[in-house]
Amino acid sequence: MNVFHIVGARPNFMKAAPVMNAFKRREHVVQTLVHTGQHYDANMSGVFFEQLGIIAPDVNLAVGSGTHARQTAEIMTRFEPVLLERKPDLVLVYGDVNSTVATALVSAKLGVRVGHVEAGLRSFDRTMPEKSTG
Numbered sequence: 001m002n003v004f005h006i007v008g009a010r011p012n013f014m015k016a017a018p019v020m021n022a023f024k025r026r027e028h029v030v031q032t033l034v035h036t037g038q039h040y041d042a043n044m045s046g047v048f049f050e051q052l053g054i055i056a057p058d059v060n061l062a063v064g065s066g067t068h069a070r071q072t073a074e075i076m077t078r079f080e081p082v083l084l085e086r087k088p089d090l091v092l093v094y095g096d097v098n099s100t101v102a103t104a105l106v107s108a109k110l111g112v113r114v115g116h117v118e119a120g121l122r123s124f125d126r127t128m129p130e131k132s133t134g
Contacts, residue, residue: 002030004088007057008038008075008099015094015117017052032086036075036099037062068098075102083110090115 003023005016016033023029035057061078063071075098083091083106091107092115093100100116107114 001028001090002032002086002088004032004034004083004086004091006034006036006091006093006099006103008036008063009095009097012094012097012099013052013054016092017054019092019094019117020054032059032088033057034059034079034082034103035061036079036103037064038071038075038097038099072098072102075099076106079103079106080110083107083112088112092117094118 005020007013007016020031020033023031033055037060059082061075061082063074063078065071066074079102090113091103093104094117096118104114104116
């Protein structure tokens with residue numbers, strides 16, 4: 001089974017680390033880590049890979065910053081060819097950030113199974129821009 005893990009922002013890294021570690025014990029699972037680049041500098045991204053013991057991303061979409069609409073659209077545009085080329089069996093998305101909704105939508109539209117790992121809306125504030133997907 002080929003599993004894509006989609007990360008893009010700090011909360012995703014913390015949720016993905018234990019899931020990826022659990023899959024390491026499964027012989028039949030091939031894992032691919034896709035970093036969208038939503039959070040892209042060393043303090044917002046790189047340090048978490050190091051501290052959480054997460055492998056370096058296999059794919060970095062390097063989308064950078066922008067408005068919610070532009071960032072989401074750019075993630076979708078850059079993710080689609082990766083998905084078509086590598087053909088995962090399952091795409092695991094984490095949290096409720098732009099990276100999550102963008103890659104889940106592309107995957108669903110192309111008929112790829114999507115799993116969602118979430119800790120819940122801890123702020124209880126649905127008016128927060130990225131919380132509307134939770």
